[in-house]
Amino acid sequence: MGNKNLRNATVALLTPLPSIFFYLTFLNRHSAATDDDSLSNLWSWCHHHPLLLANILFFLNVDLHFWLVGLLQSSHWMIDLYWIVIPILLLHYFATHPLAVFDKWRSRLVVSLTWAWSLRLSHCYFRREKWQWGAREDWRFTDMRRDYGQNWWWISFFAIYISQQVFLMAICMPLYAIHWNEKGLNIWDAVAASVCLAGLTIVYFADTQMHRFVSRNEKLKKEGKGRVAILEQGLWRYSRHPNYAGEQLWWCGIAIFGCNVEYDWWFVGPLANGVCLGIVTLLVEQRMLNKEFRAEAYRNYQKTTSVWLPWFKVHEQQKET
Incomplete structure (x- = not known):
């Protein structure tokens, strides 16, 4: 049990790194550029399409990557854990994107509240799971695995991951709007x-x-x-x-x-x-x-x-x- 817990913790901490590394590289390249013309086509596109970039990173790193990890482990437990983390990641992405303009006090207030929400949900999740990483997947996914049988491997991609991207992006859009408007508190x-x-x-x-x-x-x-x-x-x-x-x-x-x-x-x-x-x-x-x-x-x-x-x-x- 100890080895499994350590392995799952390591997997959970490593899996979001590709998106984080890519975005930090973009910010570094952007800050080093003297003007938009000095950016390569890729970094210029990232600069001008913040929402599309967020959705592409979500698709590649969460939908596709998490799905493959779930297939290898025969358990889609990780999406439950990252439901807690993704709004935080999106919030800081929206706040730090070079095109972001916002009232700093409203941003600080929303950041504080969202971190409080995330920490509470994290505590609830790990308390329920007896402080273990990936001890089980959501019972609804287990039921669907049984119901769909051999087709579950591909249905899970849409039922768990694509659907959650649509849902999470929808509920987090106000976090984007807050950081694209300078209206005062x-x-x-x-x-x-x-x-x-x-x-x-x-x-x-x-x-x-x-x-x-x-x-x-x-x-x-x-x-x-x-x-x-x-x-x-x-x-x-x-x-x-x-x-x-x-x-x-x-x-x-x-x-x-x-x-x-x-x-x-x-x-x-x-x-x-x-x-x-x-x-x-x-x-x-x-x-x-x-x-x-x-x-x-x-x-x-x-x-x-x-x-x-x-x-x-x-x-x-x-x-x-």
Whole structure:
């Protein structure tokens, strides 16, 4: 287990280096050039096409490279880890590109918030995985691997990687817009930051409560005792998926930043994230209903508890009326 953990950690740290090295080389060549005419065709193209360059690097280094590594390891675990890192990489790419123009205070605020989001999600990921690298792939990918059988090797390229590029680029576009507009900081940035912080707070407590619940059930199982079927304490008393509600709130905050700098497509990110989380919600709930020991309890939970937005339980409302 120790050798596998070290190997996966090494793979995870090395795989993004081609894109990082290429971009740093571009920045170095650009800073050394006296004018645009002194740049080679390649570096000049990188200068004038920041979004296309970001998508090409994503395609080559994440879609293609990560996919090949996943095929060799028979596990597409790494995309889950890099879902945490890619928004950070894109954010700093947008902020450091030679064409970037922006208000430095808004940029610093968004950078700080995004790093807080990434660190929280990193902690949640490694805590859930018991501080191991690549211990398992997402259960949804495992289910698809079983369903698609021999065709999974090529379907996985589109189902996991291409789809995630479209999704991640869509939700991160406000980060691009923020660094392509010099509009000064205003009250809407405070609103956006407050929404982001509210989302981070909700998802942190929701994940922590779920982690304690899962850890307690694992302990009960080892002791040969009956497990608790459903978590109905804390935020989970008022929402079946408070973690998703918090995550959606976070991206809505990022979208408000984009709207404030007059990014016309600011709503696409929250919309895409909402659709994705909606699909995941259906998959998670079906999985819960397929577990015999908690199926009946979860059906009752569905009847009495809000899906995303925290709200009073149905029977509590009835008592009040």
